[in-house]
Amino acid sequence: MSDLLSTIKEICQASGNDRGRMMDIVRSVQACFGCVNDDAIDLIATTVGAPRVDVESVVTFYAFCSKKPKGKVIIRLCNDIIDRMHGSARSAQAFFDDLGIGFGETTPDGLFSLESVPCIGLSDQAPGALINDVPVTHLTSDAAHDIVHELKAHMDPRKLVTSFGDGNNAHPLVRSMIRNNIRLTGPLVLTPCVRGEAIKKALGMTPAEVIRAIKTARLRGRGGAGFPTGIKWEFCRAAAGDRKYVLCNADEGEPGTFKDRVLLTEKPDRLFAGMTIAGYAIGAAEGIVYLRGEYAYLRAYLEDVLAKRRADGLLGKSILSKKGFDFDIRIQMGAGAYVCGEETALISSCEGLRGDPKNRPPFPAQKGYQGCPSVVNNVETLCCVTKILEAGPATFSGYGSPGSSGTKLLSISGDCTAPGVYEVEFGITLGEVLKLAGAEDAIAVQVGGPSGQLVGPKEYGRKICFDDLATGGSIMTFGPKRDVLKTAQCFMEFFIEESCGYCTPCRVGNVLMKERLDRILQGFGHMEDLQYLQDLGETVKSASRCGLGQTSPNPILTTLKNFREQYEARVRKDTNGLEPKFSLQAAVADAEEINGRFVVDG
8 A cells, every 4th residue: 555655646746746637647557556446546536636536537437547457468459340340350269269358357367458449540450459558450360379479478568569660660669560551642741841841931920820821721620520720720819818728639539540640650740830830820838639548659759759849949938939939749648538539528638537528619719628718620630730831821722622622631441452541632532532442342431430421332423522521531441241231330339339428319329229220130120210210310419419429320320321222121021010020039038048948930
């Protein structure tokens, strides 16, 4: 107990005994002791002067934290649809066999824990896993057996990495086997960046002129919603308050999305310059990068980039000798919660709370982090900001389509010959994208991740842009052997798992929708179920509190719209007045098991 007390005091002190840094404190305690138990929760609450319930709510909300001890080595196997398509079940079985445990369990010796987790940003090299903070790509059952054998010998996941990926994945502070898989570089975001050039140009302008340049470039947020960036900045600059903040959403949790992973690895200077320019434009002195827990392997490298920028006068006091312009950036780690990709939930997490979305209005630009006006932009958006200042707004807006200027980074995965990151101009057709990635035979494409829409071949002439097929970047392709309704089922499982549970429409409605879809897939559905799903889905969308619930019915609603024949082919018609969902075998299954006697149905 004395060791626990002294260590927790040191951890809290390192965060300034600031209850607002609860995420950092809890993550550090988890790393030191393998859990944050009741004693630790009591000590943290006492040390930072926080209500005990606030500490416990953080510990129990985030997937990477636990009140119960976890193994010294935690194997987190990705279970998203793309990993399943590439054989993650075989890798899982190998881990089950060699460790003697299932998902959510820890070996009796306390050495290994095995967990099933949603997308970890490796869909282009699936199946993937995180072993502690070490990403492992292209898993097979044989590789899983070898991993367990090696770990039992040395218990150091870092030793599993025997060869490095391309680019900065081979950097001494990264040392990752991940490959960038940059398949197409466009004219804007993935071009070389001259350090300091964009900031120097920005500081030669007034803040109002910088905002005007962003508006002239017609930059819209690249997270999917497409809100005009310059207008968001203008609102924040005009909002009352002496303290303002720039928050970078690097919580890339939408399944099938991994382009921000590449930008963080290869273009961090472009990102940090964009944050600095935003800080100058709105009058902020502090920026926060909310980095998803799955990308913890990049943190040391990103901290090093920040340190070098401070040394070069690109961060800190009087940036580039501009008196009165002080701006710095810190990294805030997430801990495995998809909902924190929603901007108000992200703000809650940065404040050391559960990742609960906040009611709007007020909007973050009026009242955001710590109650102060705040701008929240994602990684790609901020990289675009830097390019606009480098090349000029006219050059930037010269690319793209009338309502969507510039380029878009797409993360393409699934049934395709060339998965990876593509920088394309807005206005490209989905069919052209599929040709680039070698997915011309796709029977369905999920555009925008599970929260987007599943479209079929009739829609392949549509354009990737905000006014047609909008996407935060995820493009998942499904070949002729795939079942689109089982894909929707997988996505609904994801939303049920990731809902924060705050509002009833999302917490309950998604469960009811999946139950009805399950019934149809089992052959017990009827035509009335289709209208039930449509009505319930629209209710969940309209009544949910945040973006997660407002988009969670999309897997079912878009398949009902675009693949209705798949539903109609599976429902049973009432011909004898009996309920088609009733199965005699299912009804007496428990009794059969107990008595050892079996009923033949039909």
